[in-house]
Amino acid sequence: MAKAKHVYSFGDRKAEGNAKMKNLLGGKGANLAEMNLIGVPVPPGFTITTEVCAIYNAKGRDDVVELIKQDVELAMTQVEEIIGKKFGDNSNPLLTSVRSGARASMPGMMDTVLNLGLNDEAVNSLAEKSGNERFAWDSYRRFVQMYGDVVLGMKPVSKEDPDPFEEIIENIKKKRKVRLDTELDVKDLKELVQLFKAAVKKQTGHDFPVNPWDQLWGAIMAVFDSWMNERAILYRKLNKIPDEWGTAVSVQTMVFGNMGNTSATGVAFTRDAATGENIFNGEYLINAQGEDVVAGIRTPQQITLEGSKRWAKLAQVSEQERKEKYPSLEESMPELYQELDEVQQKLEDHYREMQDMEFTIQEGKLWLLQTRSGKRTGAAMIKIAMDMLKEKKIKKDEAIMRIDPEKLEELLHPVFDTKAIKAAKVMAKGLPASPGAAFGQIVYHAEDAVKFADEGKKTILVRIETSPEDLAGMNSAEGILTARGGMTSHAAVVARGMGKCCVSGAGSIKINYKKRTLEMDGKTFKEGEFISLNGSTGEVYEGQIKTVDRELSGGDFGKLMKLADKKAKMLVRTNADTPHDAQVARDFGAQGIGLCRTEHMFFGDDKIIAMREMILAEDEAGRRKALDKLLPMQRTDFEGIFKAMHDLPVTVRLLDPPLHEFVPHDDKGQQEMADVMHEKIDVIKAKVEELSEFNPMLGHRGCRLGNTYPEITEMQSRAIIEAALILKKQKINVKPEIMIPLTSTLAEMKMQEDIVRSTIEKVFEERGQQIDYLVGTMIEVPRAALVADKIARSAEFFSFGTNDLTQMTFGYSRDDAGKFLKVYLEKGILKEDPFQVLDQEGVGQLVEMAVKKGKKTRRNIKLGICGEHGGNPSSIEFCHRAGLNYVSCSPFRVPIARLATAQASIMNKRSWKRKQK
């Protein structure tokens, strides 16, 4: 066996490693090698392998030095040859960076040392060479500071400041009466270096190392050590990265863009990150460091001439001024521009993806410091993918996989005008419960939202929390802001369903319903004052901020969706309770309704009174009387929805929530019911009180209602089938699927099925007409999953209600979980909110079990999901693997789900992996 190679050189478009050697060289080392191989100029250097890290952990420093000393020295010689400087030569110093790099990305977890090689002599040479004394001394003091922290393990000396060096800086700044580090002059910096070194001597008992080779070995060992630091260990634990992998160490020549007017630094993109257009673009600054470009102190210049001209027009800069003060790189350094253009083309061709590059020009020589996939807007993401498909750079599957489904959301909702938002002040932050942006006048009560809307005013409905009684108001408002409740609170779920912007659980705001005031960030807002919400970020702003509608980027979006539908195995349905929502979803490509909640239908004016009569009735006779009033109203509602969804299946869920949610809790409402029912208000009050429950989530609801009050199920079944038959006469094709909620035993499912079927038989007889229909059930109680084989004897389909299933499987009330879920996510006890991303380990186990058992009893059982997870891409992928037939989600997530179902098919066909965000 050949002796293992421990050090891999790269530089001058040659490299001993390549992109495939991530296990040995780490992600960074492999990528640096790869760039060299494809002929991109990268500052030369070498990578010490991850295997050496393992040896270090096992045997310690001395063994490692003995093992690799010769190799490192040899590699350094090669670097010196390329760069024309000598490491340790104080008259022409070669400075290096020393960085970690593991197999998997562990951003910020391990240590780095920059500017290594400086000492009291070398700094002067650097000052001379760069013609910038301040730069040289600032680099030096940074190096001492960083090396002191990372390698020498300097500890805080006082409680106030965890970094002993920062304390010294603060003292000097106080003495100089300046605020910023940048205000310190060369003299100050020189003093700082002396003070830093003194501090090192005092705390460690040793002088600061002046020999660059000593510095280098110290830094290498420190990087190895950082593999085992606490935060890195915790990070690996959470991300399931084995401790044995170890980190590689890359040592690389430092380059500087601030060494005079033949130096520059910049960032560049191979395509436009905002629009996706195939235009090379970017910004640079002459004689500057990388951070100057992003810091905004100097105005960066454009790289291409075309970009520069376009910029000048927008910035209202004359052509003359532009040419003089802000020339493009294409103009100022045409040869280097040419070289950069070739490099960007090469990189995009090589990686077949839009690249975001950092480059530095040091004394007329171009160096690429980094290249990676560029971040982009949702619109750009689609355009780039579809363009690259056209350009034959990628294939169809890859084009689909390139799209982050979540980013489609951006395209579907209005956003704040980018200029207007800059001046706006964030007053509070809540959860990004339902995306989009909105502004409006504050109202505190649902009926006020309706009233304001009638007067043509835009409102934001502000509530501590919302309940089904607020539906009409939520519908009238532009956006909803709540103080309590999570991502799956009533407000959040309903708002998403309506495609309406919502910020929920903004814990810092204080609402006073009586005074009709809202307190945020110390300021009190009255009813009628304007606020603005960003439901995509959870931010709440003062005043009205203009919004703009996003347009679906027409052709490309449509083409992408078509492509997706062809690849998808599962269908996408929608959760919709109104003809309007059904139509919206259909326009977004929904292939049916997976969940039509009938309870939302009972909140209209007449309906709620009749509903309350039903609930408050003394006995079955009283309930039947009220149900007779509700029947024609329900039937009409169903007609509307069925019509909107003609030719597609509509799953109607029978009454689910506890009756308590429908009754009035205020005196006025109770008096109204007392009048309607010719009862004393005390009787009504007592009835309402009787309906209250300790844990309504686990109380008298779902099919428990239909089994204790079969007349409710009878009425609803009748309304569904009568509506279907009426439409059938009009030649409208209806496919009703009746869904029983909250079953946990076969017996209760069977009892509901019997009521439904016998009622429908009666309707068929009465009307002399028949129609096909299905009877199935939600699987949302853990027990239902456990006995799914039995329940499938009665149920023709299962729809996984993963919201409730998650609640009961974890024992989390989603209305209350906020208190500990936040902490659990912070502490890493949970990696994701299980109400947003399906918990595959636990809840998913029940889903898989139910699928298996259900199919065992009824081979062709129809399987779907209608919980919030039906619109979440990773959950959708799980559903695909579990073998479901469809997912159902809120109308505005239909396109996302369509894409995600396609991705699920592709991933499972070819062992693709979802991209890390």
Add this chain to the structure above:
Amino acid sequence: MAKAKHVYSFGDRKAEGNAKMKNLLGGKGANLAEMNLIGVPVPPGFTITTEVCAIYNAKGRDDVVELIKQDVELAMTQVEEIIGKKFGDNSNPLLTSVRSGARASMPGMMDTVLNLGLNDEAVNSLAEKSGNERFAWDSYRRFVQMYGDVVLGMKPVSKEDPDPFEEIIENIKKKRKVRLDTELDVKDLKELVQLFKAAVKKQTGHDFPVNPWDQLWGAIMAVFDSWMNERAILYRKLNKIPDEWGTAVSVQTMVFGNMGNTSATGVAFTRDAATGENIFNGEYLINAQGEDVVAGIRTPQQITLEGSKRWAKLAQVSEQERKEKYPSLEESMPELYQELDEVQQKLEDHYREMQDMEFTIQEGKLWLLQTRSGKRTGAAMIKIAMDMLKEKKIKKDEAIMRIDPEKLEELLHPVFDTKAIKAAKVMAKGLPASPGAAFGQIVYHAEDAVKFADEGKKTILVRIETSPEDLAGMNSAEGILTARGGMTSHAAVVARGMGKCCVSGAGSIKINYKKRTLEMDGKTFKEGEFISLNGSTGEVYEGQIKTVDRELSGGDFGKLMKLADKKAKMLVRTNADTPHDAQVARDFGAQGIGLCRTEHMFFGDDKIIAMREMILAEDEAGRRKALDKLLPMQRTDFEGIFKAMHDLPVTVRLLDPPLHEFVPHDDKGQQEMADVMHEKIDVIKAKVEELSEFNPMLGHRGCRLGNTYPEITEMQSRAIIEAALILKKQKINVKPEIMIPLTSTLAEMKMQEDIVRSTIEKVFEERGQQIDYLVGTMIEVPRAALVADKIARSAEFFSFGTNDLTQMTFGYSRDDAGKFLKVYLEKGILKEDPFQVLDQEGVGQLVEMAVKKGKKTRRNIKLGICGEHGGNPSSIEFCHRAGLNYVSCSPFRVPIARLATAQASIMNKRSWKRKQK
């Protein structure tokens, strides 16, 4: 193959069948055959097999008649020979009964016809032979009525009365101006028969059949038909009895005890059903029907002379009067007595079990009509089993299996004085939530119960529902009555734990806390008035009813328990939160504590204040300050419990309930906390409000508390281990097991384990002393069962919290489920309350899964159950099969559980089956 035999004769101590032929002859037919075989005189007859029923269902009446006509006629001839009468001979009529009898008992589900063979002629012969014309005509009219209903399918003619015959009876009674059927005379009965027959003719168009053979075939077919009647089908469905089994039909000679002074009828027991003494005993009446003995119109006489004398003494009847008016059977019919004594001995020897027999003497001839295992008291049950063991009639395993564990409960609690209870009036009925009897003065508030008790008064605490705040009051009261809540409501669970009588969920009572009144059955009770409760039946009585303590029937009980412990595979622990409870349980034989709930410890005076300070604190520092106050108090509590349970393991569960349960909800309590904490009451109010939850069951509780406020877990771990170490110094051996509640993921278990272990390490260091301990978890959230393999990486033991597991697996809140559970049980959707009897199909599946997964990870993981089910025999048997190491139950159920664990071992060793109740 021999031709199948369809008709099996029995009589004259011979029979073609036997007890093992239940499948063919039904339970009744097989037993009638068996009695003949062992030489017991039984009225002769024959049984038509269940196979004939199947043929009837397939092919109908004609085929069946053709198939079995000859056999039936032959069998009837044999009967005629034995009895000396001829079927169809109107001058000396042989009357028969025709009864159903399936493989499995289906009590009352199918039809029966009695007195078959009567007609207008035969009735006169019967009158003459019996010398009792009224008896003959009453028998006849009953026959016509029964035959009309069962065989001829007579339907109601008016809505008021479902039975057309009863309507005729009512009319006659009106005409005669009498109230009871027995007041009708012979003339009336004759008229009734005529009217009945006319009604039959009118409705069916046919005359009532006069030929006994026609009657017989009609009755046989009717019994077959009744196999397929609706209620029988439903019953089979619910009890999983296949429709294919069919019923057998037994035709048997009627015998009458009211045919003069050489006739008699009675019931007899081979041993004393009240005490279990091995004394033959029973009652009889001369010239009477069976129902006369039980109806209480005539005073029944004793069978044995000894019994008769004892009776006379109690009833204060002189020896002379006794001899004249109430002679024993031993005296009045010495030969028949002798025969009966032999029969009873034979039956007991044969069945090796105390028998309850019905007999009739018809004209000097003894007939046994029935024998079955006799019902008995708990005390008798034990004595009989232990006696029979001594007598070598049964073996040890059988002796243990003979005991119904639930009946042991009778022995452990006081009961009402049997005389006093007779005069008492039931005012309301609730659930039998915790057994025993009690009386006391009504109080409505826990603090009043304490106050009254301090004054030496006995109280019944009456509450709408109870909460942990009421603990002290519950402890001071004699019994607890609540208007709301089920068998596992707070009141019920706590009362059972205390061994205190409780009636819960008495829905009909109305409590007014303000006025301090209780309304029951139209009467209003004030504070201080007496009521009495029977927690074993759920009955609430007016006034004070004397109670008597049951004594454990000393030697036999002890011996039984010892026997049981030898057989048991599982240990029995107890759920106990106080040294007193621990001691009680230990006295009952508990082998450790399986659940010590720490939350109950926080309700003492000082403790609750400190606890509230902790909960209401602004931040961690505030919480720690309050926890420092709690630490010594908790430590002292643990010392007490550990001491009581020395040498045995004690599982301490860390804080579990939502913090909301501890804070004051009234102004007074809130003001008190405001004073203590130097805060405004509004701040306290706001904090309390903030703690309220929509679904506290699924909220911020269990290990979610310990993970969000690690300082609580730290304090509790410290208190446990410090207490253990203090006792160790006193040479008291403590075995603490620390239990984390409500885990659902490995990460949250691990985080708790880390806190516990690191705290304990600190205590070990501080005290320079160590002790062995375990850290484990409750499995009470469905997800925990699903990922038990993972959780077992951290947990050293699992304790199944089947109360919560049932709640979450079904999605039932046990505080709210009353509303629908009652209906579900009535409608047969659920066969048993899953909070009382473990749902093996669903919840049990999770338990089995967790056991399997837990053992896979940690082979020797300790497994127990500490939910209410730990004291339920059928659930205990399940736990045995699932492979648990112990069950834990409330102290007063420990003996029951000890017995049940032994039975579980026996049943699973030898495929015994639990006796049907």
